[in-house]
Amino acid sequence: MPRLTVALTFDHDSISDGVRRGDPPVKMSHAEFGVRVGAPRILALLAARGIDSTWFVPGHTLETFPDSTAAIVGGGHEIACHGWFHEDAATLARDEEREMIERCATAVERVAGARPTGWRAPYWSLGGASLELIEDAGFAYDSSLMADDYALYRVRRGDRHTDTEGSRFGPEGRLVEVPVSWALDDWPHFEPSATGDRDGLSAPSKVLEIWTEELRYAHAHAPGGLVTVTMHPECIGRGSRMAMLERFIDAAEALDGVVFDRLDRYVAAWSASVRA
Numbered sequence: 001m002p003r004l005t006v007a008l009t010f011d012h013d014s015i016s017d018g019v020r021r022g023d024p025p026v027k028m029s030h031a032e033f034g035v036r037v038g039a040p041r042i043l044a045l046l047a048a049r050g051i052d053s054t055w056f057v058p059g060h061t062l063e064t065f066p067d068s069t070a071a072i073v074g075g076g077h078e079i080a081c082h083g084w085f086h087e088d089a090a091t092l093a094r095d096e097e098r099e100m101i102e103r104c105a106t107a108v109e110r111v112a113g114a115r116p117t118g119w120r121a122p123y124w125s126l127g128g129a130s131l132e133l134i135e136d137a138g139f140a141y142d143s144s145l146m147a148d149d150y151a152l153y154r155v156r157r158g159d160r161h162t163d164t165e166g167s168r169f170g171p172e173g174r175l176v177e178v179p180v181s182w183a184l185d186d187w188p189h190f191e192p193s194a195t196g197d198r199d200g201l202s203a204p205s206k207v208l209e210i211w212t213e214e215l216r217y218a219h220a221h222a223p224g225g226l227v228t229v230t231m232h233p234e235c236i237g238r239g240s241r242m243a244m245l246e247r248f249i250d251a252a253e254a255l256d257g258v259v260f261d262r263l264d265r266y267v268a269a270w271s272a273s274v275r276a
């Protein structure tokens with residue numbers, strides 16, 4: 001394994017959730033920016049820097065914007081699943097969720113030529129059965145949980161917490177977790193909260209400091225590890241934030257032994273090294 005791997009991941013939500021919710025025009029236009037401006041800008045930067053990345057694309061985005069999808073696939077990036085209409089899995093019935101997962105996997109297979117191996121829950125929200133359904137659908141990894149930072153781990157099945165028996169932890173399954181974190185997500189730093197509160201809008205310099213310090217810490221203390229950054233084209237695609245992303249890439253490239261890679265490849269290499 002390289003000294004440190006950085007995975008730039010993009011949740012290409014676009015208007016998938018706005019369509020489901022019936023969002024008003026301004027919110028829909030904010031989401032459309034991701035397809036119209038953000039994604040092409042990001043893809044141009046990645047091509048210029050020779051970086052392969054992972055895109056979690058809702059089925060609705062995938063099919064509504066075929067040119068955007070083709071540009072991602074054509075750029076050599078991984079397409080992984082992210083719901084159909086960016087559903088909150090905790091609100092779905094089990095059969096509904098199973099059908100949605102299969103619909104997403106089939107749509108990605110149609111455009112990418114191979115069944116996807118990665119799933120990221122929209123809103124990082126999982127229902128009680130979600131991880132089991134994702135594993136049973138043949139996915140190799142999920143990227144929605146936070147129990148580690150720079151190390152992958154296998155997801156447990158069937159944890160039980162009761163007053164009478166306390167906490168009983170189930171056995172590890174096959175599904176690999178690629179952990180995420182709010183600090184390494186562009187959205188909570190840069191976008192208004194759900195109530196419209198804009199106080200949280202950060203200076204890019206602040207976010208660059210957090211992300212770069214995560215990078216340096218992982219480089220020093222987590223050999224062979226992975227730093228996963230979550231971004232959204234409608235958010236990171238704004239000029240000042242693109243400039244920040246370029247500086248973050250510069251900071252990673254300045255460290256010895258740092259590579260950028262797609263999650264499917266990192267997960268496959270990790271799984272092979274654990275088996276060996």
Ligand SMILES: [Zn+2]
Nearest residue numbers: 011013122123
């Ligand atoms: Zn999303």
